[in-house]
Amino acid sequence: MQHSTHYGTVTEALTAFKQQGFTIDFNIEANCLACGETRFTADEFSIVDVYRYEGNSDPADEATVYAIESKTGVKGVLVTGYGMSSDSLSDAILRKLH
16 A cells, blocks of 8 residues: 555545545444444455544544445545544454454
8 A cells, every 4th residue: 555645634535535436434333344234344345545644732633544445346434543542442443454
C-alpha cells in the first residue's frame, strides 16, 4: 500500500475516498465490521489505503481512516481512534484486516 496523495484532514480523506467509490461507512461491532444490519467478518476485507492523523493540541483528535474493500467488491471507510482513544476491540479487528 503506497500513498500517492496526502489528505490534510480526516474530512478531506473521507471526501476523496467517497469519490473513489468507498461509499459505505463501517463501524466495528462484536468482532465484525457493520453497516446498518449487515455484518462482515474481518477476514472478508483488505485495507486498500490508510491515513493516520494526530491532533496538534488534543489527543482526542487522533484518528485513522481506512479505505477497505471486501472480496466481493463492497467498498467503504472505517474511522477509528488510536492512542488514548482506541479500544482493544478495534485493535483486534484491525490486526485481522492487515
